[in-house]
Amino acid sequence: MCHDRYIAICLPLSYSVIMSGRFCILLLAISWMAGFLYSLILTLQVARLPFCGDNKIDNFVCEFPNLLKLACAHPVTNKIVIFALAGSVALITFLVIVMSYVHIIRVILKIRSTEGRRKVFSTCSAHLLVLAMFYGTGAATYLKPSSNSLGHGKPASLFYTVFAPMLNPIIYSLRNEEVKKAAMKVMHRRQRVL
Numbered sequence: 001m002c003h004d005r006y007i008a009i010c011l012p013l014s015y016s017v018i019m020s021g022r023f024c025i026l027l028l029a030i031s032w033m034a035g036f037l038y039s040l041i042l043t044l045q046v047a048r049l050p051f052c053g054d055n056k057i058d059n060f061v062c063e064f065p066n067l068l069k070l071a072c073a074h075p076v077t078n079k080i081v082i083f084a085l086a087g088s089v090a091l092i093t094f095l096v097i098v099m100s101y102v103h104i105i106r107v108i109l110k111i112r113s114t115e116g117r118r119k120v121f122s123t124c125s126a127h128l129l130v131l132a133m134f135y136g137t138g139a140a141t142y143l144k145p146s147s148n149s150l151g152h153g154k155p156a157s158l159f160y161t162v163f164a165p166m167l168n169p170i171i172y173s174l175r176n177e178e179v180k181k182a183a184m185k186v187m188h189r190r191q192r193v194l
Helices: 002-010 012-018 021-047 064-070 076-110 114-142 154-173 177-193
Strands: none
Touching: 002 012, 002 076, 002 114, 021 064, 021 076, 064 076, 076 114, 114 154
16 A cells, blocks of 8 residues: 555656556465465464363453464474564564655655645545554554463454454545545434434
């Protein structure tokens, strides 16, 4: 999404040439393959671990850090591989997003009219909100100091895995004028009923 916004704002005359159907399919295939390989490597690392004793995870979702806590052996190698892979994927995607938005902000600052700046910023605002929710809750979940208290990360984990993806289509659809009008009609009807 940030690449699409970058091309649309920084190279508007080349947008239809660069973001062709073939290129979009290529981006989609790369993201699917990267996600598949990432998941495969993580799954193979956890599958090599010996598990014994209690098999209950005190969380809403079965995430890799929680599985590592259940392992009988000391999974040092697995932890290094898993955290290095997860950290590199998160860092690379974060850097690409930051670099794209640095270029976008540079272009926004060159726009002289306030209305033009507002339009360009509104184009990016939904994506920035979704990114802030995703990276903010992810950072709050995974970059906090270790805690042995039960259920400490449950609310953040629930927000990260359920609410952020659920709000994603709502946030993007609010940019659509038809959706805005329909939402306003529903709100006005509710006010009349109350």
